[in-house]
Amino acid sequence: xxxxxxxxxxxxxxxxxxxxxxxxxxxxxxxxxxxxxxxxxxxxxxxxxxxxxxxxxxxxxxxxxxxxxxxxxxxxxxxxxxxxxxxxxxxxxxxxxxxxxxxxxxxxxxxxx
Amino acid sequence: xxxxxxxxxxxxxxxxxxxxxxxxxxxxxxxxxxxxxxxxxxxxxxxxxxxxxxxxxxxxxxxxxxxxxxxxxxxxxxxxxxxxxxxxxxxxxxxxxxxxxxxxxxxxxxxxxx
Numbered sequence: 001x002x003x004x005x006x007x008x009x010x011x012x013x014x015x016x017x018x019x020x021x022x023x024x025x026x027x028x029x030x031x032x033x034x035x036x037x038x039x040x041x042x043x044x045x046x047x048x049x050x051x052x053x054x055x056x057x058x059x060x061x062x063x064x065x066x067x068x069x070x071x072x073x074x075x076x077x078x079x080x081x082x083x084x085x086x087x088x089x090x091x092x093x094x095x096x097x098x099x100x101x102x103x104x105x106x107x108x109x110x111x112x113x
Numbered sequence: 114x115x116x117x118x119x120x121x122x123x124x125x126x127x128x129x130x131x132x133x134x135x136x137x138x139x140x141x142x143x144x145x146x147x148x149x150x151x152x153x154x155x156x157x158x159x160x161x162x163x164x165x166x167x168x169x170x171x172x173x174x175x176x177x178x179x180x181x182x183x184x185x186x187x188x189x190x191x192x193x194x195x196x197x198x199x200x201x202x203x204x205x206x207x208x209x210x211x212x213x214x215x216x217x218x219x220x221x222x223x224x225x226x227x
Contacts, residue, residue: 032213043204043218044156051213089156099212100146100169105155 002027004092006104013080014112021107023090024072030092033066033073034101038087047088048075080111117219119205125225131193134222137186138207146216147180147190148204156204162188163211195226 003026013019025033031052036044050057050064050073057064061080066073077084090104118137126132138145146161160170162182170180177196182188192199202223206216 034215043220045218046215049215093212096212100158100161101216103156103158 002030002092002094002102004090004102004104006090006107008107009105010108010110012110012112015080015082017080019077019080019084019109019111021075021088021090021109022072023074023092023104024070025092025102026071027092027094028071029094031068031095032093033064034091034093035064035075036089036091036103038089038106040086044089077109080109082111082113085109085111117205117207117217119203119219119222121222122220123223123225125227126195127227128196129194130226131191132195132199132224132226134190134203134205134224136188136190136205136219138188138205139217140186142207142209142217143185144208144211144214145182145188146206146208146211147188148206148218149201150204150221151201159190161211168211192224195224197226200224200226 006023034049037047038044048059048062048064050066061078063076087106087108089106091101093099093101120135144163147159149157159172160180165182180190202221204221205219208214208216
C-alpha cells in the first residue's frame, strides 16, 4: 500500500518568512495530492491540492509543487502570518472511486512575531 | 448544508463500557470515512464506505471496533468494550467519491475512556 512521509515534524518561522513542507510517497499509481490544515482543536480542512498532470499550483500565498519522477511534493507558504500557525498534513491517493487517501504524519508550523 | 455532523462532541466513559459514535455525511456524498487522531499515531484511517458498502476496514484496530452504514445519511462507529487506549479524537469525513476528491471532515468526537 501507499506510504507517505512528511518532513519536518515541526517548523518555526518568523512572520513574513517563507515555510516549506516536504512529502514523499511510495506508490507510483498515486496521482492526487491534497494538503490539509488543522488549527488547534479544529477539524482538518483542505487548503490546496494538485493532480499528477500538473507540476505546480498556486493560490495566493500558497503553492504546491509535484515531482512525479522523484515521488515527492511540497507545500510552500510565502509571507507567513500568525494565522498560518497550524498542523499541516499532506496526503496521496490513486484515482478511482474505491481508492483512499494516505496521510503524512503532519507538520506543526509556528509563525512567530 | 450544515456539513458533516458528528455526535456526541465529547464522550467520557469508563473502561469496559460500550461507546457509539454517530455521523451524518453531507447530502449527496457517496463516500464516508472514519479516522482516529492521537498525538502518538497521528491521523489514522479506520474504515471507509462507498455507497454504504464497506470498502476497506484494514485500519480497524481490533474486533472491539465495528462500523455500520445502514443508509446514505447515517453511520456509526462502535467500540465494545472500550479501553483507555481508545481515548482519541474520532473524525468522520465524507466526499463525493473516494479517491481524488476533497474530503470534508466533521468536528470530531473527543473520546476519553477512564
